Amino acid sequence: MGILMLPSTRWRIAIIAFLAALLLSASEVSRLPDWSVAQLYLYWIVRLCIEGIMFAGMLELCILNHWLARNRWAAVVAAAFASFVPFALAITALDIVIGIPELGMNTFGGTGPAAHGSRLSAFLLELGYLVDNHLVLCALMGLPLLWSWDLNRRTQLEPDSPQSLRSSAEPLDNISKPINGYLARLTPPITVPLIRAEAQEHYVKLVTA
16 A cells, blocks of 8 residues: 655645745846746746646655555655656746747747757757756655655554554553554554553453553
8 A cells, every 4th residue: 555645744845845936036047028026936936836746746646656655765756757757848838838938949940840850859958957957856845755754654554454553553662562462453542651451341441651
């Protein structure tokens, strides 16, 4: 079973994308002559939101894979590369719609095979221009998942799986091992030291700290 991201992890990814957008906006030295500072900030916020949504979506899909679910770094790397081409296509379309000149646009012309070749070359040039920015930003956005991975594994495992029972029993350091399995199966599980167990007819009374 895969491990889904917690809502808090998604929010952290969104916050990192937003802060990165503000940083890129503040450090932008060239903008279209008719653009205001507010338009520049809005452009980068929209652009980084698109990137964050695509990366987070691919990351959700990657960690549903059994192997990637056990290799958190591999999941982040796979999501970064899987989201790269869709992100580049979306950003290229966004730039064309709002009138930002794309790399290699001046090579377009005609309708023959040469024109199609120049369009492909322009897009490949755009991929090369975006790849370093995309990978660095994905590495930053992947940090919340890498930090909270162990917590996500404990909260998302199936209740009856052996891994879940072991994880639930881990905090019970002061409880003897023979009853760990029983205490871990209670709902909710006992996570504090057990003082004594009392027999009451058909029931067992557990007294904890």
